[in-house]
Amino acid sequence: MAQLQAVPSVSSPKISSHFHNRLGAPVFGDNICFLKNSISQLKVRAISNAISGAPVIHQSRSQRHFAQNPASQSMLSEKDVSAGIPSSTTDAHGSQKGSGLRGKLNKVVLAYSGGLDTSVIVPWLRVNYGCDVVCFTADVGQGVMEMDGLEKKAKDSGACQLVVKDLKEEFVKDYIFPCLRAGAIYERKYLLGTSMARPVIAKAMVDVAKEVGADAVAHGCTGKGNDQVRFELTFFALNPDLKVVAPWREWEITGREDAIEYAKKHNVPVPVSKKSIYSRDRNLWHLSHEGDILEDPANEPKKDMYMMSVDPEDAPDRPEYLEIGIVSGIPVSLNGREFSPAALLTKLNEIGGENGIGRIDMVENRLVGMKSRGVYETPGGTILFAAVQELESLTLDRESIQEKDRIALKYAELVYAGRWFDPLRKAMDAFMKEITETTTGSVTLKLYKGSVTVVARKSPYSLYREDISSFENGEIYNQADAAGFIRLYGLPTRVRAMLEKGI
Known part of the structure; x- marks a missing residue:
């Protein structure tokens, strides 16, 4: 069993370096990384290599993963020189000295997905800021395929380290369920899937920056979207001393072809996966689709675009009944069986998707001023919203429900705008928690070909007589x-x- 000492123990969710077994599958431990190999055991120590400060693995010759080059403690590698990274010396720990083309940063934590854009950002940061780059990936339920092979991709792009955190339970419990309890829906339709995910990711980046001693954070959001605001407002709120680098607002890269050329110039392996014609964002709550034919609001989405849900026309011809148990405005059980927040949502996504539930096609007003058209799949979330709001019809009086609905609009607006950590949202959340204290009971729903119908509701705190x-x-x-x-x-x-x- 490998022992990792490179990063001190942190509170849950745990932090771990990312490695792979012989089959390429990532294997994680709490504060250690287990490298499964039947030949012998690998020992990992907290020492750094030349550029990265990544852990060195001491191993048998037949099990070579990556190793320290003694000469690299005093000079950059040939790959770095050929890639155009500014010449610099390194100290005994392999940290670079000197500045880049735009200034000097010591270490940057980059929000990393492993795609073309974030892979190119790694060498761009090193060239322009003369810094070490720590890639950070948050698992918020985007799927195993998007997580596979990230450690190798990050290292091949020039990163010194990849940090992965499993945030699924925190995401659902501390971000999704409060919005659900509040009834937060943006512009009548949008259930805030991407909006809720960004603050939990950005918060984890701030934590990682402290753990690895970084003085800056970076993201790959464009200058046209909402996500740049959501990330940066969280950075400002949690650590205003961190410098923020947003390459899309600085560099000359204007599109995919430019990015590919930049990757080739700096010896960064270009991801070989087929480029989707849509811009997608996926997490445990939803899947969003933008771009291509969707840019014209007059175009109907193509049937093969959807990934989480079947076409309602193709859904089963027999309705499916579900009973959702709720305690103080928070879902806790399905058909009498209790689940963790993430497990409950995962199960409802599966059931809802099979019945064609949760498809939304809308034109929304972005925070930056323009309108955009997006299609969202939120099967489990649609079911939960129907259940929680229906139970409130039993447990809230007229004045309370009207005031809650009024505040919910502002709550959704704050979340959409990235103001999760604002005092106002926190105060509103305290109101929502108090007002739904008695929203406890169960709701039975019928799912049929894309529709969710409430057929029964009951509560020990029902105001109905x-x-x-x-x-x-x-x-x-x-x-x-x-x-x-x-x-x-x-x-x-x-x-x-x-x-x-x-x-």
Whole structure:
């Protein structure tokens, strides 16, 4: 079992360097990385190589993964020189001295996906800021395929280290479920999938920057979108001393072809995966689609574009019934069985997707001022919103539900705009938590060919009373009392009419 000492222990979620077994599958431990190999064991120490400061593996000759070059402690590698990285000396730990073309940073934590854009950013940062680059990847449920091979991609691009954090449970528990409890929906449709993911990722980047001693963070967001704001407002809120680098606002690269040429020039392996014609963002809550024919709002989305849900026309011809258990506005169970937040959402995504649930096609107003058209798949989230809001119809009085709906609009706007850590959102969240304290019970829903229909709801805190609501007279409600109520309630209307008629 390999032992990793390169990074001190941190609180959950744990931090781990990213390696692969012989089959290429990533294997993680809490604060250690297990390298599965039947031949012998590898020992990892907390020492750095020439450029990166990445751990060196001491191993048998037959198990070589990567090793320290003694000569690299005093000079850059030939690859770095040929890549155009500015000449510099290094100290005993392999850290570069000197500045880049745009200035000098010591170490930068880069939000890294392994795609072309972020792979190119690694050498660009080193060339322009003379810095070590620590790539950071957050697992927020984007899928195994997007996580595979990242450590090798990052190292081949020139990064000194890859840090991976599993944020799925934190993402659902601390970001998605508060928005669900608040009823936060942006512009009548959007369930805030990308908006909620960015602050949890950016927060983790700030934590990693502290752990590895970085003085800057970087992201690959364009200057036209919302995500640049969401990342940077989180950085500002949690560590205003960190410098922020946004290459898309600085460099001369204007498109995919430029990026490929830059990658070749700096000996960065170009990702061989087929480039999607759509711009997509996926996490445990949703999958978004933008670009290509969707840029014209008059075009219907193609049937083969969707990935999380079947076409409602192709969904089963038999309805499926679900019972969602809710405690204080937070979902906790499915059909009587309790799940963790991430596990519950994962299961509902599967069931909802099979029934064609959760497709949204909308034109929205971006924070930066332009309109954009996007298509979203949110199967599990659509089911949960229907359940939670329906239970509130039993447990909230008229004034409470109206005020909650009013505040929910502002809550959604703040989340969409990246203001997750603003005092106002936190205060609103405290209100939402208090107002939904008694929103406990269960809701039964019927899923059928893209539709979600509520068929039953119950709560021990229900404000609905059958003895009052029935058409029969009772002791609490006397129908004769309505006459006086109507006369008083309608008095302003009656006075206005008298004035108009000269009475």
